[in-house]
Amino acid sequence: xxxxxxxxxxxxxxxxxxxxxxxxxxxxxxxxxxxxxxxxxxxxxxxxxxxxxxxxxxxxxxxxxxxxxxxxxxxxxxxxxxxxxxxxxxxxxxxxxxxxxxxxxxxxxxxxxxxxxxxxxxxxxxxxxxxxxxxxxxxxxxxxxxxxxxxxxxxxxxxxxxxxxxxxxxxxxxxxxxxxxxxxxxxxxxxxxxxxxxxxxxxxxxxxxxxxxxxxxxxxxxxxxxxxxxxxxxxxxxxxxxxxxxxxxxxxxxxxxxxxxxxxxxxxxxxxxxxxxxxxxxxxxxxxxxxxxxxxxxxxxxxxxxxxxxxxxxxxxxxxxxxxxxxxxxxxxxxxxxxxxxxxxxxxxxxxxxxxxxxxxxxxxxxxxxxxxxxxxxxxxxxxxxxxxxxxxxxxxxxxxxxxxxxxxxxxxxxxxxxxxxxxxxxxxxxxxxxxx
Numbered sequence: 001x002x003x004x005x006x007x008x009x010x011x012x013x014x015x016x017x018x019x020x021x022x023x024x025x026x027x028x029x030x031x032x033x034x035x036x037x038x039x040x041x042x043x044x045x046x047x048x049x050x051x052x053x054x055x056x057x058x059x060x061x062x063x064x065x066x067x068x069x070x071x072x073x074x075x076x077x078x079x080x081x082x083x084x085x086x087x088x089x090x091x092x093x094x095x096x097x098x099x100x101x102x103x104x105x106x107x108x109x110x111x112x113x114x115x116x117x118x119x120x121x122x123x124x125x126x127x128x129x130x131x132x133x134x135x136x137x138x139x140x141x142x143x144x145x146x147x148x149x150x151x152x153x154x155x156x157x158x159x160x161x162x163x164x165x166x167x168x169x170x171x172x173x174x175x176x177x178x179x180x181x182x183x184x185x186x187x188x189x190x191x192x193x194x195x196x197x198x199x200x201x202x203x204x205x206x207x208x209x210x211x212x213x214x215x216x217x218x219x220x221x222x223x224x225x226x227x228x229x230x231x232x233x234x235x236x237x238x239x240x241x242x243x244x245x246x247x248x249x250x251x252x253x254x255x256x257x258x259x260x261x262x263x264x265x266x267x268x269x270x271x272x273x274x275x276x277x278x279x280x281x282x283x284x285x286x287x288x289x290x291x292x293x294x295x296x297x298x299x300x301x302x303x304x305x306x307x308x309x310x311x312x313x314x315x316x317x318x319x320x321x322x323x324x325x326x327x328x329x330x331x332x333x334x335x336x337x338x339x340x341x342x343x344x345x346x347x348x349x350x351x352x353x354x355x356x357x358x359x360x361x362x363x364x365x366x367x368x369x370x371x372x373x374x375x376x377x378x379x380x381x382x383x384x385x386x387x388x389x390x391x392x393x394x395x396x397x398x399x400x401x402x403x404x405x406x407x408x409x410x411x412x413x414x415x416x417x418x419x420x421x422x423x424x425x426x427x428x429x430x431x432x433x434x435x436x437x
Contacts, residue, residue: 012029017137073410075414084160103142132205140177149183159204183216203233224253246271280419340395399419
């Protein structure tokens, strides 16, 4: 076992949590103790090095703190703020605190409901960082939407990391766990929002488990807007039951290391998945998306679209896999990944995959890598727009289609100026895009 893994295991075993979670913790610690750190010879980590993370010295418990949780203007949602892994009661809405069950506050009935589902979507996955999260399982949050109930307001969960000293040089690890269960006929919108203050080099290891019941519908946002030097690894696993509908939007602005593993399981039949994502790293940031859609049964559909814009010397990885099992007849699945390189030093490694074992299916996949077209830039210049602003407008237009498709207009309106500023870095270059910077 490497020093990094040994230090993380030692940190996990020192933490205490509810006794009713001890069996899961012990199982996670056993699995993690047998793990090995991925290398460049590990196919799933071929283009993403963990060297900087393993030498970052982040195997310390997160200090208690209160941060400045970001606000999305116009979003009429229920805010649950979790700062350095601990809920910030003062910044959270009381209604959200009542709606979401914190593991450490769960009563006997809630404990049984949590244990019935916790870890089930992760079974037999053998994911190193999921095992670490389970090994350190001392707390988490459980959203259970009752049968035929419609959650009228979005649940906005804000995970913020913040320093507690003026120097802000603390290095620590935060493991977050979210369990969402939508019972049959229910509907909800859940926003997972990761943010960070200062230039911290902390490590966040996030796991989300989601079960969308029969004829239930979930709109899910995962917004990753952390500090420049942060390390963020997340696993998101979604189980879809009969006629379930899942609409997901995943955004990564980029950090020292951002890795996202997303797994969607079509388990019963008639389910539909829309999975969209945007990644826009800059400087020397690294973003890695690995998605896996498992079509296990017949009559299910998937639409997956990811777009990336790489600037400066940044790097991105996209590996999208759609797996059609032998019994998954009448499947309709499409995967598209488009990438834009703004400099000659930016890099993208893209690998769309279709693995099909059924013969009555309609599937398509594709990927493109390009730079800005000189003709389009010249056209805008001929209309009185400077070359620099024209490049910003064209870059932003590359991802604006996905922002326009967001169900909640407030989120799109809030993200547009932030994304525009990533390209322009000067307010004068974003005057034709719109939005207040």
